Amino acid sequence: xxxxxxxxxxxxxxxxxxxxxxxxxxxxxxxxxxxxxxxxxxxxxxxxxxxxxxxxxxxxxxxxxxxxxxxxxxxxxxxxxxxxxxxxxxxxxxxxxxxxxxxxxxxxxxxxxxxxxxxxxxxxxxxxxxxxxxxxxxxxxxxxxxxxxxxxxxxxxxxxxxxxxxxxxxxxxxxxxxxxxxxxxxxxxxxxxxxxxxxxxxxxxxxxxxxxxxxxxxxxxxxxxxxxxxxxxxxxxxxxxxxxxxxxxxxxxxxxxxxxxxxxxxxxxxxxxxxxxxxxxxxxxxxxxxxxxxxxxxxxxxxxxxxxxxxxxxxxxxxxxxxxxxxxxxxxxxxxxxxxxxxxxxxxxxxxxxxxxxxxxxxxxxxxxxxxxxxxxxxxxxxxxxxxxxxxxxxxxxxxxxxxxxxxxxxxxxxxxxxxxxxxxxxxxxxxxxxxxxxxxxxxxxxxxxxxxxxxxxxxxxxxxxxxxxxxxxxxxxxxxxxxxxxxxxxxxxxxxxxxxxxxxxxxxxxxxxxxxxxxxxxxxxxxxxxxxxxxxxxxxxxxxxxxxxxxxxxxxxxxxxxxxxxxxxxxxxxxxxxxxxxxxxxxxxxxxxxxxxxxxxxxxxxxxxxxxxxxxxxxxxxxxxxxxxxxxxxxxxxxxxxxxxxxxxxxxxxxxxx
RNA sequence: GCCGAUGUAGCUCAGCUGGUCAGAGCAGCUGAUUUGUAAUCAGCAGGUCGGGGGUUCGAAUCCGUCCAUCGGCUCCA
Numbered sequence: 001x002x003x004x005x006x007x008x009x010x011x012x013x014x015x016x017x018x019x020x021x022x023x024x025x026x027x028x029x030x031x032x033x034x035x036x037x038x039x040x041x042x043x044x045x046x047x048x049x050x051x052x053x054x055x056x057x058x059x060x061x062x063x064x065x066x067x068x069x070x071x072x073x074x075x076x077x078x079x080x081x082x083x084x085x086x087x088x089x090x091x092x093x094x095x096x097x098x099x100x101x102x103x104x105x106x107x108x109x110x111x112x113x114x115x116x117x118x119x120x121x122x123x124x125x126x127x128x129x130x131x132x133x134x135x136x137x138x139x140x141x142x143x144x145x146x147x148x149x150x151x152x153x154x155x156x157x158x159x160x161x162x163x164x165x166x167x168x169x170x171x172x173x174x175x176x177x178x179x180x181x182x183x184x185x186x187x188x189x190x191x192x193x194x195x196x197x198x199x200x201x202x203x204x205x206x207x208x209x210x211x212x213x214x215x216x217x218x219x220x221x222x223x224x225x226x227x228x229x230x231x232x233x234x235x236x237x238x239x240x241x242x243x244x245x246x247x248x249x250x251x252x253x254x255x256x257x258x259x260x261x262x263x264x265x266x267x268x269x270x271x272x273x274x275x276x277x278x279x280x281x282x283x284x285x286x287x288x289x290x291x292x293x294x295x296x297x298x299x300x301x302x303x304x305x306x307x308x309x310x311x312x313x314x315x316x317x318x319x320x321x322x323x324x325x326x327x328x329x330x331x332x333x334x335x336x337x338x339x340x341x342x343x344x345x346x347x348x349x350x351x352x353x354x355x356x357x358x359x360x361x362x363x364x365x366x367x368x369x370x371x372x373x374x375x376x377x378x379x380x381x382x383x384x385x386x387x388x389x390x391x392x393x394x395x396x397x398x399x400x401x402x403x404x405x406x407x408x409x410x411x412x413x414x415x416x417x418x419x420x421x422x423x424x425x426x427x428x429x430x431x432x433x434x435x436x437x438x439x440x441x442x443x444x445x446x447x448x449x450x451x452x453x454x455x456x457x458x459x460x461x462x463x464x465x466x467x468x469x470x471x472x473x474x475x476x477x478x479x480x481x482x483x484x485x486x487x488x489x490x491x492x493x494x495x496x497x498x499x500x501x502x503x504x505x506x507x508x509x510x511x512x513x514x515x516x517x518x519x520x521x522x523x524x525x526x527x528x529x530x531x532x533x534x535x536x537x538x539x540x541x542x543x544x545x546x547x548x549x550x551x552x553x554x555x556x557x558x559x560x561x562x563x564x565x566x567x568x569x570x571x572x573x574x575x576x577x578x579x580x581x582x583x584x585x586x587x588x589x590x591x592x593x594x595x596x597x598x599x600x601x602x603x604x605x606x607x608x609x610x611x612x613x614x615x616x617x618x619x620x621x622x623x624x625x626x627x628x629x630x631x632x633x634x635x636x637x638x639x640x641x642x643x644x645x646x647x648x649x650x651x652x653x654x655x656x657x658x659x
Numbered sequence: 660g661c662c663g664a665u666g667u668a669g670c671u672c673a674g675c676u677g678g679u680c681a682g683a684g685c686a687g688c689u690g691a692u693u694u695g696u697a698a699u700c701a702g703c704a705g706g707u708c709g710g711g712g713g714u715u716c717g718a719a720u721c722c723g724u725c726c727a728u729c730g731g732c733u734c735c736a
Contacts, residue, residue, distance in 0.1 A: 098734050105733090114663060115730090160736045169736090180736050201731030202662025209732075213662050216731070244729095248670080257709090257727060369660055371732080555693040582693065590697035604695055614696080622696060 005056040014051075021047035021187060024059060035059040036191070037070035037184045044070070046137055046184040062223060072097035074135060074185040075192050075221040076104050081177035082124035083217075087111060092179065093156045093205055093214050100231075101220030105203050107156065113215050118197040121217070125195065132190030133175040137183055142166045145180060156205065194228035195221035238481055243533035244375040250538050250546075250596060252529070253376065262373045262380030264526055269546035272575070274525050276544050278361055280643055281385055281521065284409055288402055290357040290387055295339035297363060301329040306499055307338040317367040336362035337493075337518060340388045341500040344514075349504040354514060355391035355399055361525065362386045376530035383525040389517040390502065393443050399517055400451035400473070400490060407475055407488045407521045408455075413643050414532065415541065418478035419487075421457045423448055425471050427464030434468055436494030444492045444515070445471050469495030479535040487531070488521040538596045539618060543639040549576040550597045551613075552588045554604035556580075561608035565601065565628060572632045593618060599635065 001013045004023060014023060020038030024031045024047070038045050039058040044066050045051070060067035076095035083090050083106060093105030106113075140148075142161065148171070149157040157180050161169070172181045174189055186192070197219040205211035222228040239245070247253050252270030255261060266274060282292065301320050304310040313334035314320070320329040333339065340358045349356065363383045372378050389399050411419060425445050426434050434441065448471055452459045459473070466472060470492035476484050493516040496502075503511045522528035532540070542548055549569060553562035559580055566578045577597070579588050585602060592600050601613040613631055615623040626634065 092736095094733075094735055096733085096735065103731095103734095112663075116664095157736075164736070182736060199730050200663060203732045204661075205733090206735080207733035209661065213732075215662075218731080255727090261727065370727090371660065371662095373728090552696085554695055557693070582691095584692095584694050584699060585696060586694090587698050588696090593697060600696085602696060606695085616696065 002051065003054040004051070005054075007056075007058050016052060017050040019048050019050055020045055020057065020059070023051075023057070031059065034061045036061065036067040036186050039066060044184050046070075046135065046187070048134065048187050049137060049184070069097045070184045070186055071191065071223065072102040072221060073181075073183075074189070075195055075219065076102040077135070077172065077174065077177065077179055077181070077185065078125050078128060078189050078192055078195075079121065079197070079217065079219060080104050080106075080179060081128055081175050081189075082121050083108075084177055085128075086121060086124055087113075089153075091154045091156055094160070095179075101198070101218060103216050103218045105205070105214040105216045107212070107214050113200055113217070115200050118200070118217070122195070122197055125192075128175055129189045129192050131175060132188045134188045135172050135174045135183075135185035137185075138171045138173065140169050140171055142169055145169050145171065148178070149180070191223065192221050193223055194225040195219055196228060196232065234481065238483070238534075241481070241534045241537045242375075243377075243530040246533050246538040247376070247530075249594075252533070252546075260380070261370065262368060262378070264376060264379055264381070270529070272546040273540065273544055274529060277522070277525065277528070278385070280413065280543070281406075281410070282359075284406055285357075285359050285387065288357070288406060289355075290359040293340065293343055293358050293360050295333075295336065295343070295360060295362060297333060297365075298330040299333055299339060301331050303338050303342075304331050304334070307335070307341070307496060308499060309335050309338065313366060318365055332365035333362070334364050334366050336360055336364060336384060336386045337388055337496055337516070338500075340386075341496055341502060341516075344390050344502055345500065349390075349514070351392060351504055351506045351512070354504060355389050355395055357387060357389045359385075359387035376526040379526050382527065384520050385522040385525065385528075386518070386520050389519070390497075390504075390514040391517065392504070392512070393440060393515050396444055396447035396492065396515060396517070397451050400447055401454060403490050403517070403519050403521075404451060404455050404457070404473075407490075410488075410521050411475075411477065413541075413543075414535075416477040416479075416535070418482075420476040420478075420484070421452065421459040422465075422474045422476070423452060423459045423461045423471070424465035424467075424474065425461060425463050426466045430464065434466070435498070436470065440494055440515070441471070444494075448473055448492070467491060467493075469493045477531070477535075479531065480537070481534075483534075485531045487523055487528070488519070489523065490517060490519040492517055540596070540598075541642055542598045542635060543642050545596070545598050546575070547577050547595070547597045548574050548635065549599040549601055550592045550595075551576065551578045552585060552592065552600055552602045553580065554585050554602065556582065558603055558605060558608050562603050565603060565613060568628050569632060569635075572636070574632070574635055589616065599631075601631070 002016050003011050004014055005011045021032060024035050035047060037060045038047055039060060040051055040055045044060070060070065062068060073096065076097065080092055080095055087108055089109055091107040093107065095104030096102065142164065145161055146158065149161065160180060170181065170183060171178050172183060172185055197217055199218050201216045201218065202213045203216040204213050220231060222231065247270070250269060251267045252273060253267055254265050255263065256265060259265060298321065301310060304314065310331070314331070317334060318332045320331050322329050343358060344356060361383050363381060365381045368378055368380055391399050426441060452473065472489060472491040474486060475488040476486050478484055497513050497516050502514050504514050506512045551562045551566050553559050562578060562580070566576065569576055579592065581588065589600060596618060598618045600616040600618070602616060603613055607613055607625065612625045612627045614625045615631060617623050
């Protein structure tokens with residue numbers, strides 16, 4: 001007999017060699033139907049794998065990552081079996097469960113598999129699933145495994161086997177298919193009731209472009225058909241929110257073959273949106289003691305050789321621009337920091353001047369590979385909401401806190417409620433990788449940790465993820481569909497001050513090296529606008545909407561009054577339109593709703609008589625009537641409420657010092 | 660860059676196996692309509708079917724090439 005301990009600390013006795021599934025059944029049949037794997041003393045087991053010793057166990061249901069993982073991984077194997085039956089001789093790479101489903105990398109030999117082949121594969125999978133073939137686990141010696149795969153002629157699996165240790169190797173078999181696999185799997189293929197193969201893509205073996213390209217088939221599966229349908233619906237919704245689609249519909253931006261791919265053309269409405277974001281951040285930054293600077297789009301090649309960026313971006317990016325002068329070369333700037341360092345060097349600095357905070361919406365150019373381009377999120381020219389803070393080491397923590405405040409202000413204004421924070425520190429065992437003294441690193445890391453703690457951030461700390469030039473703090477937001485996006489970043493840099501020989505004079509009348517902080521709360525305007533579009537589905541908050549209101553006269557008889565309302569509101573600093581078309585009111589409402597204009601103001605004879613507007617809010621319908629001043633105030637309040645700055649005592653103190 | 664797919668009017672798309680196949684809806688223009696909370700009606704105009712080649716008596720339709728766009732290119736057996 002063995003003792004099994006459950007998560008609630010209760011203990012039950014079972015006979016040795018009992019399986020997870022049998023234990024689950026002994027508790028209740030409904031439980032047994034809901035579990036997909038079982039964690040035994042921290043190791044995830046198949047439900048059908050015997051438990052030989054006393055153990056603490058935890059059942060993994062669909063809600064548990066380990067449960068989903070086993071389910072999707074089993075689905076990948078099911079697909080592999082189908083592929084082997086349909087395409088005899090196919091070779092297999094890896095087939096893991098991923099965040100939202102699974103994939104398998106295969107080498108189909110001379111054949112090519114395209115999306116049109118997926119239905120046939122799905123059909124075969126369905127057939128194999130209905131056979132309810134058990135997934136059986138077998139411990140094998142390395143030699144046995146090597147022999148199996150050399151016989152099969154699958155050199156990918158043989159390569160994988162090279163890296164595995166004797167005694168840890170297991171094979172899983174279901175139906176006619178055997179795969180080298182760590183497991184765990186669900187008991188049999190019949191568990192996989194609902195699935196869909198989503199797309200086919202090329203993927204390099206082991207992710208290395210020097211290796212052969214395999215065919216990757218992505219899929220997703222669920223224990224119930226309804227769950228699959230829900231998931232597919234979610235994917236549909238994501239498609240509907242695609243910033244490229246909405247960007248076109250709302251006339252925000254476009255690309256032109258003539259101008260070049262990856263080079264954004266901001267249309268008037270998109271430019272207005274971007275401008276509102278920039279104005280907002282400029283205002284916030286002014287309050288936090290930043291100074292705007294403006295620097296050119298190109299710089300001498302030597303500048304980037306000095307900064308080290310030439311090494312990183314020079315060869316693989318836009319080629320240097322040569323001039324009629326012998327040996328003179330310029331580079332499109334891939335980063336703003338070298339320019340800002342030169343501004344810092346314009347005059348000597350005292351410790352009393354620091355920190356110096358320099359901000360610029362600086363446009364940079366990097367040559368992304370053609371296949372990497374993607375809407376606004378991956379482009380070849382983009383504008384960073386960049387700033388560099390040059391400060392003393394003892395000011396790091398306070399500066400971090402202020403940047404965090406700025407980022408919070410933005411998140412609040414834009415309604416990003418869910419976000420994750422990651423602190424990337426150095427790996428102390430890998431000291432050679434990093435530039436800067438131990439003492440400085442110590443200080444910087446401590447500053448970040450304290451700043452995040454003081455701000456009450458629940459940050460994930462990752463060792464070894466720091467850049468070679470300094471530790472960093474990253475923010476990731478979750479959008480309305482729960483997708484994660486990397487946004488703002490704050491990075492400490494010891495490297496550039498060194499390379500540019502930046503200095504300040506300390507209280508001791510000695511020269512000291514300032515520390516630099518790079519930070520970009522939005523990241524880049526292009527990427528951020530893309531995220532914002534997908535987050536809001538194009539229904540921007542009032543302060544950002546390119547058109548904030550539209551006046552809809554019921555008939556020509558009230559056009560004069562409509563114009564009066566329009567002029568009144570425009571004078572009140574609101575942006576809007578006047579829809580004088582001779583369409584019926586229903587049509588005007590529909591068209592303007594589709595343009596996602598926040599407020600539709602219907603005016604007819606009734607409104608003209610009373611000096612009012614009938615307010616209709618985008619997506620919400622009729623809100624009743626208001627008089628003109630009332631509506632203007634109402635709109636102004638809504639905007640102010642959104643973009644008011646988080647009250648911050650540090651910022652206020654700073655402002656006083658500067659006046 | 661690589662693998663696969665796609666590329667027809669401003670937009671969304673139809674056009675199967677090559678022979679009235681150059682179409683529809685929306686948008687645009689013109690006219691009628693003067694309208695009360697998500698599409699009023701009619702007419703007109705719009706494309707050398709991504710570019711440039713080839714096969715063919717004949718190509719949007721087949722082949723190869725270039726360009727662009729889309730899905731991807733380690734979340735490790």
